[in-house]
Amino acid sequence: MSGQTISEDLRRKVHTIVADVLEVDAGELVDSSSFSDDFDADSLMTIEIIARFERDLGITVPQDEMVDLDDLSTAYALAARYAKEPTSA
Structure with a gap:
């Protein structure tokens, strides 16, 4: 997905949520994992x-x-696209 940046904090939260829902250890879940x-x-x-x-x-x-x-890369991209994070001016 093009040009979407995601903060480390949001990345960590997304990773934690996905691991929790999938009921897997966060360490098992890598960017290339297919849910x-x-x-x-x-x-x-x-x-x-x-x-x-x-x-x-x-x-x-x-x-x-x-x-x-179906993977963390897409989850990160969706979170970055729709997050209401403040942008630095």
Whole structure:
């Protein structure tokens, strides 16, 4: 995904949420991990990840973008795109 930057704090929070929802140790979850192939995640887990983004991070992700969520890189990109983080001026 192009040009989206994500803070280390937000990256850590996204990683923690995804590991928690997938019920895996955070160390097992790497950027190249496929949620479905490597951790048997189903669509309900994807919905739970998005729900946790909304509840814990205040990030609303449009439903049509949820289908792309299968790895940390996409999770980071979605979080960066929709986060309400202050931008440095």
